Amino acid sequence: MYGLKQDWIPEPQARQFVLEDYESGVPRWCSGCGDFAVLQSLRKLARDEQLLPEKTVVVSGIGCSSRLPHYVKTYGFHGLHGRPLPVASGIRARRPDLHVFVVTGDGDCCAIGTGHWIHAVHYNMKMTVMLLDNSIYGLTKKQTSPTTGKGYSSNTHPDGAMLSALNPLTVTLGITNASFVAQTVDWNPAHLYATLLEAHRHPGLAFVRIIQRCPHFTPDAHEHFQRDPSNVLLLTHPDGIPADDVVLRVFKNRDELDPTDRAAALEHAAREDVLPIGLFLRNPEAERYDLCSAVGLGMSAEKKLAAAQAAVDRFLI
Amino acid sequence: MTAHGRLSTSLPVVSGDKVSRPRAGESLVDPPAGEAVDRPPSGEPRVEVVDQHVVEFVSDSGEGAQSAGQMFGTVSAKMGNGVWTLEIIPAEIEPPPRTKASCSGNRVRIGKGPVTNMGETADVVVAFNEQVLYSRIDDGALRAGSLIFLDNKWAADPDPGIRESYARALEDFGSRGYLVQEVPMHEQCLRIVPDPRRGKNMWAVGLLCAVYQLDVDRVRFEIEAKFGRKGRKVVDANRALARAGYEWALENVGVRYRVPAEPVDETMVVMNGNQAMALGIMAAGIEVCSMYPITPATSVSHFLARSFAAAGGFVHQAEDEIAAIGFALGASYAGKTPVTLTSGPGLALKTEFIGLAVMAELPLVIVVVQRGGPSTGLPTRVEQGDLLAALHASPGDAPKIVMAPTSIGECFHFMITARQLAETFRTPVMVLSDANLATGQQPFERPEVRQEWLAPPVDQSRWQAAVEPYDWDPETGISQRPVPGQRDGQYVLTGLTHDSASRVAYDAATNQRTATLRSRKLATLRRSLKPPEVYGDPEGDLLVVCWGSTRGAVEEAIDGLRQDGENVSSLCLRFLSPLEPGLEEIFRRFRQVMTVELNYSDDPEDPHVDEGGRRYSQLAFLLRAATLVDVDCWSRVPGIPLSPSRIKEVLRQRLKGE
Structure with a gap:
């Protein structure tokens, strides 16, 4: 296929995708798990954006939520615990034609994979990163995670977590080149969907923390917010996550946050009296490493050959 | 790539009357400015023709003896000589000057024909101070009769302590039988540049150009190539320094050597192993090199960082060793077979991803430039200690291809083979080099890069x-x-x-x-795979099996022993996983089989070591298991390459012991 464009195959009919085109297998999550909501939103997003299944890659680490790629009929990479971000970066580096989604959990991203989290945000390569945060290790059966609240009892800390939870939002907002930081909840599908859609359309790395409960190990973690939506603070802004009537009807407690104001974003992200959801930061102008890594893409064999030969000849005797 | 060097191991005789020996008290006298220290006897010096010579440049770290050696080696190679260089690298960037730890430099072995290893003790050394020589003494690099050109600036140092240690060292060198000629390096360079610490190295190159009658024009060309980027002024200053050293030597040095070059028909290139790997990566059509800095592998990426883009490639410096291979596997999944570079400690970190690459069948080339271990070990020094770690990288059963180049030319060609095997077999391929190959320069036939070596475009x-x-x-x-x-x-x-x-x-x-x-x-x-070729007779008293960079020294030792009438042969393995076939049959034709390796093994005589518990060297362990032949071993972990004479001595004992 030398010299032919990647999309050279003539399309006899325009392809139209429906939800089923993105469905694969039967999810093996526990009933009541928030992962179902994320899966549904992602499929809906793919359908609405008419993403070519073969041009879409869902990358994950290890954990309950990292099973997600198995349930989407696109390409998928279910790799190692804590390492989905380097893999996704490597996929993105030389394939700007692919849509890259990353599914990671609070253990995967904020514990074993922390280093990659910081650097992937710094690289700001175009991809949608979904942190499915249920504040507990589920697959290994109830161990404290970095986002477990202080005092919460687990199998590794039966007397309760000793330290306060790490805040993934303030961490992400502090990273140079952070370009899209949002938070949403699994129990409001409309806000979840709207957030993922904005994230997917963002030209850079979009980091979305999705607050979830684990039906087995942290069933009541968000009771406080679910029972009384006024404990949730909806961040609004013309340039924020669009909120439809369904969302506005539920979340009455609102605050406007300019997503270009990083200091204000940090302040909101650190709040503990309410659960802020919405867009904290959006900077489509941030530096992007994937624009650097794609240099020389598609170079002809003749040119490569000539360059290699010229490099060898620098050592001629 | 099966050209073997056959070198005479006889050492040249330095004519003592042409060289000044320090006399007690003499070196303390400050020579009158501008005057030569030792005038040769009248008439042209006699030129001694030798088959091979070992030359060293040593200085404090940062004074440029390494690049002096590289230049001397390059010029010799370009004049048609066989060359092998060995870098002498301190572990720190700025160790305290005038100490053993500060010793930095380059050993250059030049020969009539191809040279495959670092050889024996040095014939000629240029030393920028006397203290760094003690590091070379510790490494066994000098012998009675070694000719040393030593900067005499320390004789007149304002610090009486330095003056004294210099005088003491001169006396000590004399008693060790070294032939020392003091040279006014510092003083001569001061006439050209304000800081001779940046300049002495080119003066030293000039000095040895005169001693070895190298082509001065070629040196001028190399200086242009090396310093051209830094501007005209720097090029001119360095040329003036080299010329000054050259002219000073013509006037004041009484020895001349010539290592005649045997002309070859092929067009040749000269480079070190890491450069060869970098070129091999380009010639293989690899587009992604994902790495994290680690000695001694990093310089592969330094070369690529400047040249890769022209061939459509990209170097990713990851946040850590794990991310480096993770990124590479992402690129692999997306269709581009990448390369990742590392050394022992990085290999340890990469093992989980190597397991994933095996399990999920992702093509990937992993270059491991071995250094001393375990742990941080000897970062700048050579060892072959990662063979079993490479074979067994990842828990569970993780079969992968493991290859080891044995020459600089193979460092190039193996990258092309590695990529093709990785893609054909949908598997990671590990290429084990080492610190000796990484920095060793050697000429080889210029490869003609072919289109079929390049990776095909991603199938869509x-x-x-x-x-x-x-x-x-x-x-x-x-x-x-x-x-x-x-x-x-x-x-x-x-x-x-x-x-x-x-x-x-x-x-x-x-x-x-x-x-x-x-x-x-x-x-x-x-x-x-073809069964490996035996070097020497296909049967005999002793077969030595080796792998990687030890091949050159082993084969030179075999040559020497065979000349002495011993019935010995050797065999070098390039594929370690899977093992090359036919080994058992070859082994059975010899009365004894043993490996010679640069990694650890117990000696049978060590306390508490019995046959069942003796820990064999790594290749021996592998061969014993694979062939059920009683393969013995001799291995050491000195951090420096094995010399042919040391191997010869060991083999001779083994032959006697039967």
């Missing part, structure tokens, strides 16, 4: 929906892989046990079958 044609993503051929274990972008090829790669559709499967039958198929790929590859 439609996948046949009926074909599963792991459509294993039961005979070979080989399967084709769909790449994102290929319509109807969608699958989810997983590190979990999976069936041919890449569906997670925990059942006994699938796990057994898929493990078998992964292993079968190695068996298939082994069927296509």
Whole structure:
């Protein structure tokens, strides 16, 4: 296929995708798990954006939520615990034609994979990163995670977590080149969907923390917010996550946050009296490493050959 | 790449009357400015013709003796001589000056024909101070009769302590039988540059150009090539320095050597192993090099950082060793077979991803430039200690291809083979180099880069929906892989046990079958490998088996022993996994078989060591298990390459012991 464009195959009919085109297998999550909501939103997003299944890659680490790629009929990479971000970066580096989604959990991203989290945000390569945060290790059966609240009892800390939870939002907002930081909840599908859609359309790395409960190990973690939506603070802004009537009807407690104001974003992200959801930061102008890594893409064999030969000849005797 | 160097190991005789020996008290006298220290006797010096010589440049770290040696080596190679260089690298960037720890430099062995190893003790040394020489003494690099050109600036140092230690060292060198000629390096350079610490090295090159009658024009050319980027002024200053050293030597040095060059018909190139690997990566059409800095592998990426873009490639410096291989595997999954570079400690960190690459069948080239271990070990020094770690990288059964180049030319060519094997067998391929190959310069036949070496473009044609993503051929274990972008090829790669559709499967039958198929790929590859060639007679009293960079020294030792009438041969392995076939049959034709390696093994005489508990060197361990032949070993971990004479001595004892 030398010299032919990647999309050279003539399309006899325009392809139209429906939800089923993105469905694969039967999810093996526990009933009541928030992962179902994320899966549904992602499929809906793919359908609405008419993403070519073969041009879409869902990358994950290890954990309950990292099973997600198995349930989407696109390409998928279910790799190692804590390492989905380097893999996704490597996929993105030389394939700007692919849509890259990353599914990671609070253990995967904020514990074993922390280093990659910081650097992937710094690289700001175009991809949608979904942190499915249920504040507990589920697959290994109830161990404290970095986002477990202080005092919460687990199998590794039966007397309760000793330290306060790490805040993934303030961490992400502090990273140079952070370009899209949002938070949403699994129990409001409309806000979840709207957030993922904005994230997917963002030209850079979009980091979305999705607050979830684990039906087995942290069933009541968000009771406080679910029972009384006024404990949730909806961040609004013309340039924020669009909120439809369904969302506005539920979340009455609102605050406007300019997503270009990083200091204000940090302040909101650190709040503990309410659960802020919405867009904290959006900077489509941030530096992007994937624009650097794609240099020389598609170079002809003749040119490569000539360059290699010229490099060898620098050592001629 | 099977040209073997045959070198005479006889050492040249330095004519003592042409060289000044320090007399007590003499070196303390400050020579009158501008006057030569030692005038040669009248008349032209006699030129001594030698088959080979070992030359060293040593200085404090930062004074440039390394680049002086590289330049001397390059010019010699360009004049048609065989060359092997060995870098002498301090572990720190700025160790305290005038100490053993500060010793930095380059050893250059030049020969009439091809040179494959660092040789024996030094014939001629240029030393920028006397203290760094003690580091070379510790490494056994000098002998009675070694000729040393030593900067005399320390004789007149304002610090009486330095003056005294200089005088003491001169006396000590005399008693060791070294032939020392003091040279006014510092003072001469001061006439040209304000800081002779940046300049002495080119003066030293000039000095040895006169002694070895090298082509001065070539030196001028190399200076232009090396310093051209820094501007005209720097080039001119360095040329003036080299000229000054050259002219000073013509006037004041009474020895001349010539290592005649045997002309070769082929066009040659000269470079070190890391440069060769970098060029091999480009010639293989690899587009992604993902790495994290680690000595002694990093310089591969330094070269690529400047040249890769012209060939459409990109160097990713990752945040850590794990991310480096993770990024590479992402690129691999997306269709580009990448390379990742590392050394021992980085290999340790990469093992989980190596397991994933094996399990999920992702092509990847992993270069491991070995250094001393375990742990941080000897970062700048050589060892062959990662063979078993490479073979067994990753828990569980993780069969992978492991190859080891044995020359600089092979460092180049193995990269092309490695990429092709990785893609054909859908597996990681590890290429084990070492610190000796990494920095050693050697000429080899200029490769003509061919289009078929280049990776093909990523296949984006439609996948046949009926074909599963792991459509294993039961005979070979080989399967084709769909790449994102290929319509109807969608699958989810997983590190979990999976069936041919890449569906997670925990059942006994699938796990057994898929493990078998992964292993079968190695068996298939082994069927296509040729039995290794024996160096020497195909049968005899003793067969020495080696791998990697020790080949040159082993073969030179074998040459020497065979000249002495001993019935010995050697064999060098380039494929360690799968092992090259036919070994058992070859081994059975020798009365004794042993390996010689640069890694650790117990000596049978060590306290508490009995035969059942003796820990063998790594290749010996492997060969014993694979062939059931009683393969013995001799191995050491000195951090420096083995010399032919040391190997010869060991083999001679082994032959006597029977």
